[in-house]
Amino acid sequence: MKRTHNNGELRLSNVNEEVTLIGWVSKRRNFGALVFIDLRDRYGITQLVFDEQLAKHITNVRNEYILKVDGVVAERKDKNPKLATGDIEIKVKGVEIVNTAETTPLIIADETDALEDTRLVYRYLDLRRPVMQNKMMLRHKITKTMRNFLDDQEFLEIETPILTKSTPEGARDYLVPSRIHEGEFYALPQSPQLFKQLLMISGFEKYYQVARCFRDEDLRADRQPDFTQVDIEMSFMSEEEIQTMLENMMVKVMKETLDYDLKVPFLRLPYEEAMNRYGSDKPDNRFGIELKDIKGVFEHSEFKVFKGVESIKAIVVPEQASLSRKEIDKLTDLAKKYGAGGLVSLKFVDDALQGGVVKFFSDTEIAELITVLNLQNNDLVLISSDTWQTTCEVLGALRLHFADVLQLTSKDDFSFLWVTDFPLVEYDKEDGRYYAKHHPFTRPKDEDLKYLDTAPEKVHAAAYDMVLNGYEIGGGSLRIYDNEVQKKMFKILGFSDEEIQERFGFFVDAFKYGTPPHGGFAYGLDRVAMILSKSDSIRDVIAFPKNAAARCPMTGAPGKVDDKQLEELHLQVIYSEKE
Amino acid sequence: MKRTHNNGELRLSNVNEEVTLIGWVSKRRNFGALVFIDLRDRYGITQLVFDEQLAKHITNVRNEYILKVDGVVAERKDKNPKLATGDIEIKVKGVEIVNTAETTPLIIADETDALEDTRLVYRYLDLRRPVMQNKMMLRHKITKTMRNFLDDQEFLEIETPILTKSTPEGARDYLVPSRIHEGEFYALPQSPQLFKQLLMISGFEKYYQVARCFRDEDLRADRQPDFTQVDIEMSFMSEEEIQTMLENMMVKVMKETLDYDLKVPFLRLPYEEAMNRYGSDKPDNRFGIELKDIKGVFEHSEFKVFKGVESIKAIVVPEQASLSRKEIDKLTDLAKKYGAGGLVSLKFVDDALQGGVVKFFSDTEIAELITVLNLQNNDLVLISSDTWQTTCEVLGALRLHFADVLQLTSKDDFSFLWVTDFPLVEYDKEDGRYYAKHHPFTRPKDEDLKYLDTAPEKVHAAAYDMVLNGYEIGGGSLRIYDNEVQKKMFKILGFSDEEIQERFGFFVDAFKYGTPPHGGFAYGLDRVAMILSKSDSIRDVIAFPKNAAARCPMTGAPGKVDDKQLEELHLQVIYSEKE
CATH class of the missing domain: 3.30.930.10 (Bira Bifunctional Protein; Domain 2)
Known part of the structure; x- marks a missing residue:
């Protein structure tokens, strides 16, 4: 069963070497009388070429068969820059079918359109995908x-x-x-x-x-x-x-x-600062939209929603002033999920603050708000007024929502931080x-x-x-x-x-x-x-x-056990009435 | 909390260095006005010396208190070759009691006379013992x-x-x-x-x-x-x-x-050979007393115990011919535990085979047995006749018994082997x-x-x-x-x-x-x-x-759980009648 190399390591420098490889058939193509096979193992993929004579021995070979081949490394004419071994191929001299395979219920490739439950039922095949x-x-x-x-x-x-x-x-x-x-x-x-x-x-x-x-x-x-x-x-x-x-x-x-x-x-970040700035005790600081405390602005507000509440905070989302009523409603629903009674939304358009509740704000409050939040045209302003905990959590959730829909973060960026000084x-x-x-x-x-x-x-x-x-x-x-x-x-x-x-x-x-x-x-x-x-x-x-x-879904666990096992454990299952 | 060294590393080469150590008080001795303390951590033990002045600060310090000390490394007069740090001691200049300790229910030392259940109840202290x-x-x-x-x-x-x-x-x-x-x-x-x-x-x-x-x-x-x-x-x-x-x-x-x-x-060792020679599929070959097949000797035996059995095997234990009847009975009990109907025991004393059943053996059989087993004076011979599996297992167990009582093996010797070719x-x-x-x-x-x-x-x-x-x-x-x-x-x-x-x-x-x-x-x-x-x-x-x-014994696991937990799991305990 000895191979000389794995399927990820052969390079141009190996040309003319005699090698033995083992792996799974990842792809098979006929090209005139020749057969090309991509041989895959944990380390990568190597292209095999079978001449007309050898091709006869592998007529039945399909994807996921296991082959052992002897051959010589040759430079490829049509190099594949996507593959680490893409500069070479193996001119096969001998082949042994190590094992056969039925058609797999999942395609063994990085991309899959299989449902997750199918992937989990055939997890051993899902795990065969290089990704x-x-x-x-x-x-x-x-x-x-x-x-x-x-x-x-x-x-x-x-x-x-x-x-x-x-x-x-x-x-x-x-x-x-x-x-x-x-x-x-x-x-x-x-x-x-x-x-x-x-x-x-x-x-x-x-x-x-x-x-x-x-x-x-x-x-x-x-x-x-x-x-x-x-x-x-x-x-x-x-x-x-x-x-x-x-x-x-x-x-x-x-x-x-x-x-x-x-x-x-x-x-x-001390816990309190994390909550105040990001509305979360596990803040993602790869993007802005930080929370601003605007309680000071509304100290003497006549607006009943803001009266006597513990905390009033806002986030400002640039270029989102054009959100529809329906979209704003969705934001309100999200806010309610996090405990808010409602959500105040304002727009800053043509250097003016717009929104249903603006009429309850005094001119001073409006001016102060624009300054404190440093509003720019086309800003969307979302305000939560509630207990400190709730305003933080509501706006924290909305902040993350916008990071998601506006794609403000990348999986390639990593931001580590400490949250300290918890209560x-x-x-x-x-x-x-x-x-x-x-x-x-x-x-x-x-x-x-x-x-x-x-x-x-x-x-x-x-x-x-x-x-x-x-x-x-x-x-x-x-x-x-x-x-x-x-x-x-x-x-x-x-x-x-x-x-x-x-x-x-x-x-x-x-x-x-x-x-x-x-x-x-x-x-x-x-x-x-x-x-x-x-x-x-x-x-x-x-x-x-x-x-x-x-x-x-693969093993079916958990499952029923037989009565003898339960008896040994001194147990009886009490089924609820619906069963 | 910074220490400069652990308690296992100071040597003569460190003499005159200022050090800070932390550890548990392992031993305390008064010597005139001086107090000597052995300070222990995971790495070892270091001797501390407190002068009359400092000794006053630690009058209440007992075993297993945690101390942090500053001091100077000095050469010891009475060196302790058993201790890695035995050439030096610390002249303590300052001491802080980090934590106190009640008297431990186990002595924290390599040797213990505590029962295993006590050791397990106080496992956290048992694990403090250096061993x-x-x-x-x-x-x-x-x-x-x-x-x-x-x-x-x-x-x-x-x-x-x-x-x-x-x-x-x-x-x-x-x-x-x-x-x-x-x-x-x-x-x-x-x-x-x-x-x-x-x-x-x-x-x-x-x-x-x-x-x-x-x-x-x-x-x-x-x-x-x-x-x-x-x-x-x-x-x-x-x-x-x-x-x-x-x-x-x-x-x-x-x-x-x-x-x-x-x-x-x-x-x-193929499985069959392991069984034939050592009576075990996990043989200890650090000592002899191998099993010998003596079926050939008794091919035509008139002794009914040996007639028609699948297997007759023997072990020879040197210098054990003087075992008492009572001791032989114990061996028979052990043999029975491993499935034997009985055990034939013989002694070779004064160049003659002795034992209750010798009378059933022919002269040829006796002569052949002496040759096959290569008997020497004072040899004890134990014979098992049964199925192949049972004779092997019985004599294998007796062989290990003698290794134990005669102390034929040492924990310092390591004998690795493979048993292969299992059925x-x-x-x-x-x-x-x-x-x-x-x-x-x-x-x-x-x-x-x-x-x-x-x-x-x-x-x-x-x-x-x-x-x-x-x-x-x-x-x-x-x-x-x-x-x-x-x-x-x-x-x-x-x-x-x-x-x-x-x-x-x-x-x-x-x-x-x-x-x-x-x-x-x-x-x-x-x-x-x-x-x-x-x-x-x-x-x-x-x-x-x-x-x-x-x-x-420490946590008490397993334990009773409350009814609510069982209810959530849809279970009921069925107690047997004795409860």
């Missing part, structure tokens, strides 16, 4: 570069359990019934959070793991029940040191995978209590400790997200290692001693025995691979993904 | 070396699903109920077997994965519900090429981890049918294809196990890629077309579209790490293992 092979190779390279970087810095990869106990991450756990322990269940980990902190308590100092994580969440378009996280934790390092290390890691990843020179340090806790008015913004073990910023007792909502967390092109590609924080602070934190969150013991028992116990200051981070590997491979979905960078219904 | 840290570091190094080796050879790491469908591996699957699809279940993979073969069909050619696998088997001492496999598959390579590659991989692993020069090629199928008399020895996709040896129709039991598989010191540390095979052979194989195994579709449906379909010749291998990473780290149990090389009852 998909390249995505998998890129993903491998990303992981490998991250590993090498971490290995070089003396991080230890340590595997943590997949069959474990519920973790307090907020999302729903996948459960695994125990056969041996009647009525008891393992949980699949939502992340190795507790284990990685315990490993710091164990004194490993630097841990990482390319870790499989599981969340039984309600399904959205681009979510997977199981996903992969490059999980990192370290002791004795500051927030700044951790961020610098992670930046350098991405410098290496971008260089090794895309030969892209990434500049460090990344922009650092430690959020107050839930309905429940009348505080919730941890990250988790109850996130460390408050030292300088805010003074507010911990009196005004916890003022306290910032030592938490940081890494954002790339508007996606949160990772997040982390320093963790609490001081028992007193931890106790205060639990008190703020309203946990009783019993609840603490029940929810976090063994974990809190562990902190008593000499816990080092520590913190960490986790990359969402699927997302990183998706963006770097310029894919539209994380499903394109996962070899065997689930579809939007959490099903694998 | 355990070293095991985790060795495991990391093994994995890293394997990865680097595979990366260098252009293998791609590709992740395969954890939430998937039952695989036909034989063992019991762990199931994961689906919340969205009522009454349906995912299965956790017993191995990525089907996926890795599909990736070959996809044309990736070289795949690997450090893969988590799951088997809900009945528990034995040294098994884990979830374990790790270094899973490998490749196309277009012969059995010999695969084995050579895997040998070179182990050469690198042994060199990088233990600086051990491993000789290749490994000994290759393709085994005939089950009770069921009256053949079963695949490995799985139904294992390729028959080309030279045995001629027997496939007429005498399948004669066919050998292109399957191979790697054995180290009597442990199977990995196994693999070439796979069938020819539809005709696959059909024959299914026919031999008695599968109907419906059964094939039901059990292997999508997988068999995939083989129609141009399947390359392929084969693979999987290392049991836990076992490799156990043997290389000279541990007694795989639990010692798994950070957070389950105990023998498949429970995690």
Whole structure:
């Protein structure tokens, strides 16, 4: 089975060499008595030429047959500049049909018009398409570069359990019934959070793991029940040191995978600034249309929509003043989806502000608005007035909408930034209590400790997200290692001693025995691979993904099991009435 | 938090340098007005000396407190050759107590008398013991070396699903109920077997994965519900090429981890020879006591135990003729555990064969036995007569028993070998049918294809196990890629077309579209790490293992879940009557 070369490496310098190649038939053309075959493997495509004599041996050979050929490298007359091997072809001297193939239900080519479900049913063929092979190779390279970087810095990869106990991450756990322990269940980990902190308590100092994580969440378009996280934790390092290390890691990843020179340090945007300017805690800053606070303009407004609201903000979209009523209605619908009661839209045309509500504005307000927003002719102005959170989120969503329809961004541009200084806790008015913004073990910023007792909502967390092109590609924080602070934190969150013991028992116990200051981070590997491979979905960078219904169309998982299996697990399915 | 050095690196050459160290208090001794502290981190231990003045600041400091100290490196008077840093100590100039610690329920030292369950409850402290840290570091190094080796050879790491469908591996699957699809279940993979073969069909050619696998088997001492496999598959390579590659991989692993020069090629023992000589398909050949076939000696025996049996074999244990009746009885019990009806034991003392059954032997038989077994005075002879399988297994077990009690092996010696040429199928008399020895996709040896129709039991598989010191540390095979052979194989195994579709449906379909010749291998990473780290149990090389009852004593997993969770999963627990 030995080949001398793969199908991506022969060049003009190899002309006249005798070679042996193996691969899949990618294309077959007859040209007079000659037969041309494009032979494909993971490395590329090489053109084979069969003379009249040899062509007789391959009359039945069709696409996706596997051939082994011996031949001589020759210069091509009609060179193909699109192909790395396009300068040469192989004059075949001998051929062996290694295996046959039926007609594939998908065409094995970069371009496909197959529906995604068909692609997933025949995923093994979908993955044969060169574009998909390249995505998998890129993903491998990303992981490998991250590993090498971490290995070089003396991080230890340590595997943590997949069959474990519920973790307090907020999302729903996948459960695994125990056969041996009647009525008891393992949980699949939502992340190795507790284990990685315990490993710091164990004194490993630097841990990482390319870790499989599981969340039984309600399904959205681009979510997977199981996903992969490059999980990192370290002791004795500051927030700044951790961020610098992670930046350098991405410098290496971008260089090794895309030969892209990434500049460090990344922009650092405090959470509040990110929200105020971009209406998002994961801003895409590759384009403008930033949010402007215009509450000052309408301080004394008679317009009832603006009266007494917490926040009034606007975005200005150039050259969009001509949008139709119908299109504006669509924008309003989008705004409502994000919690707005409505949306004020204005146009700046012929040096004048136009729009239904302009009549409620005073001349001063109009003049001030034009100045503050620096309006130009043909600008579209969209204003949201609501709570701070809602105005930010509504305009943030509209901003992204315009980036999309106006094609303001390119997949070839990469903008990394940090969002920092998240609030430690959020107050839930309905429940009348505080919730941890990250988790109850996130460390408050030292300088805010003074507010911990009196005004916890003022306290910032030592938490940081890494954002790339508007996606949160990772997040982390320093963790609490001081028992007193931890106790205060639990008190703020309203946990009783019993609840603490029940929810976090063994974990809190562990902190008593000499816990080092520590913190960490986790990359969402699927997302990183998706963006770097310029894919539209994380499903394109996962070899065997689930579809939007959490099903694998290829294997059919999940599926029915037989009664004996359920009996062994002490379980019975309770079908709802509709069945 | 910056330190200048870790606690394992300071030497005489650093004397007079100003350093900052961080670590855990490993030991504290008062010597007059001075206090000596051993400061420990992952890298080692360094001795600190506090003068009378500074000692006052650390009166409350006990074991496992975390300290940060500034000081000057000084030569020690009483050097400690057992410690890498034993030539120096730090004259402390400043100290900060980073964190306090309660008295630990385990002593943090290499030697421990704690029960394993205590160690597992406080695993985070158990892992703080230097001996355990070293095991985790060795495991990391093994994995890293394997990865680097595979990366260098252009293998791609590709992740395969954890939430998937039952695989036909034989063992019991762990199931994961689906919340969205009522009454349906995912299965956790017993191995990525089907996926890795599909990736070959996809044309990736070289795949690997450090893969988590799951088997809900009945528990034995040294098994884990979830374990790790270094899973490998490749196309277009012969059995010999695969084995050579895997040998070179182990050469690198042994060199990088233990600086051990491993000789290749490994000994290759066909399955039959392994059984005949060592009574095991995973022989430990670091010591003798090989099995001898003595059926020829007793061809015409009048001894009814030997009459008409399929196989008569013996082992000879030197210097053990003086075993007591009671000890012999124990051996008989062991033999019975392995399926023997009984055990014939003889002694060769004063140049004569002794034992209860000698009276049934003819003089010729006795003389021949002495010659064939080359008996020496004080030899103990143990004879098993039964089916071939049973005599082999019984004497194989007794052989290992003596290796253990006579301490014939050392954990510092490493003997790698291949067991090859396994039978393709085994005939089950009770069921009256053949079963695949490995799985139904294992390729028959080309030279045995001629027997496939007429005498399948004669066919050998292109399957191979790697054995180290009597442990199977990995196994693999070439796979069938020819539809005709696959059909024959299914026919031999008695599968109907419906059964094939039901059990292997999508997988068999995939083989129609141009399947390359392929084969693979999987290392049991836990076992490799156990043997290389000279541990007694795989639990010692798994950070957070389950105990023998498949429970995690630290987290308490598995555990009860609340009714709401079960309801969401459409499940009800059926408690057995005893509850």
